[in-house]
Amino acid sequence: GQQVMQIPQYQHVQEGEDFTTYCNSSTTLSNIQWYKQRPGGHPVFLIQLVKSGEVKKQKRLTFQFGEAKKNSSLHITATQTTDVGTYFCAALVRNKFYFGSGTKLNVKP
């Protein structure tokens, strides 16, 4: 079964609006990673979170790891058309890398 659950599956926003995707696991994770896949491309690593409650920022992107290390979120402030793509969370579970189902973001100009 799915090791990490991700919601929503799709999100359509107007350029300038914010966007958030959520990732949840039933087990405590050692770390969580986030990837972005542009249309027609392959997933590309964005960031890794390791510590409980950790928050990291990359320009307009804010990543959080929950206190219990079972959930994580990616928030994009003031989306741009360049943010279009699918965002995946990923976690190492029993030495294997599992990915969430992804959130496909569409940004209307």
Place this chain on the structure above:
Amino acid sequence: NAGVTQTPKFQVLKTGQSMTLQCAQDMNHNSMYWYRQDPGMGLRLIYYSASEGTTDKGEVPNGYNVSRLNKREFSLRLESAAPSQTSVYFCASTGLEEAFFGQGTRLTVV
């Protein structure tokens, strides 16, 4: 540095045909993976290899076999292709932190 190289990029198979997807990485990574990506399903793990000569099943291994003959290469074989195996296949390798992906293989089984 090429990173992770996958071949072929596109393939059309008839039901029942066999083929092997090739993957090679030049980053000296121990761990390598094969995923399939279907709409709404995200990336599902087919097989995993922690090191040369070892392989382990992932979430959806049925209908596939893999081979890790050396540290660089990890191949995925479809012995008898079925339409349900129409998908985009990605190979990946991991070092200490992030996963690096190949460009993907778009496979259609008719």
